[in-house]
Amino acid sequence: MGFNSGFKGLKTMSYTHCRQSFFEKFRIFKMNITRAIKEVNKRTLRKVTRNMVKRVDKCIEMNGHHFQYLM
Numbered sequence: 001m002g003f004n005s006g007f008k009g010l011k012t013m014s015y016t017h018c019r020q021s022f023f024e025k026f027r028i029f030k031m032n033i034t035r036a037i038k039e040v041n042k043r044t045l046r047k048v049t050r051n052m053v054k055r056v057d058k059c060i061e062m063n064g065h066h067f068q069y070l071m
Helices: 003-014 022-038 042-061
Strands: none
């Protein structure tokens, strides 16, 4: 067993994800997004909604021009 034989196994392990099919990667991606969405709580959603309404109102007030500096 030579010096490089240990690295061959490590390389194989590190490139395992490359062998996954597009559909398997997509399935995992979708699963991760679904899990993240389920973790968002109602309080956070309310804060995001209020913030978005404020930004839309400010955008309308500024006729679509830059408004972030006013926030």
